[in-house]
Amino acid sequence: MTSGKKNILMIDDDRDFVLSTKTFLEGRGYKVETAHNGTEGWEKIKSGKADLIVLDIMMDTDNEGFNLAYKMKEDEKTKKIPIIIVSGFSQHLKEKMDQFEFVMGRDWPAAAQMEKPVDLKDLASTIGRILG
Template sequence: MKKNAVILVVDDDPDITDSLKIILESRDYIVRTASNGKEALQALEDQKPDIMILDIMMATDTEGFDLAYDLKQRPEFKNLPIIMLTGFLEKVREEGPGDFAYILGEQWPAHWLFEKPLDTNRLLDKIDEILKERT
């Protein structure tokens, strides 16, 4: 397993970013945080992370989506693994493109979706799995 992988956590809720930072750092990941799309972009420019954990609804209901779609257009971030978080799965389900099945499909910029409150163990397992695939 690749150690010292860089993970960028983007959420406007500092309780979430702080908690995740502590938990992830305890696993020896390098954690960067951002509280909105703009900060996230800045952080991405500074240092390209191995994984991005991204909340969907921040200042606007789709800020996370917008950022993710943006990144898909950019060659350097096209393959960045994104784990999306949402507190409102029902809303995503209703307003997402087509059926819920699409969430993990081609049209979605993210490949994983986690519902908040987070199941920390599942999240850690998923991160391990992604990093394993990458190496």
């Protein structure tokens, strides 16, 4: 981070969304890395370069993003990295509530949650607010 740019890691299996969001955020001065599933995302998170994570919930499995978020919050090296969940999860949750019971009784792992399709200006504003 010698340039002073904040590093954002986007973890989402929607490659079109990732590309358009990456381009948009880079145009606003952020350095953006990408991953397309939880495993790839975890490897990049462990590199220690992310200042913030933009995370989808439903990737290879319906709760892959939640699993990754809770894994981050349980790890001393990654637990303070803020997470913005950007997902079509709310509607899916209504449809498959029984599959997400594990979330109840646990602290919400994200600093913010935004519903897809997300307005990129709103996302940039949320990122700016969280990163200061």
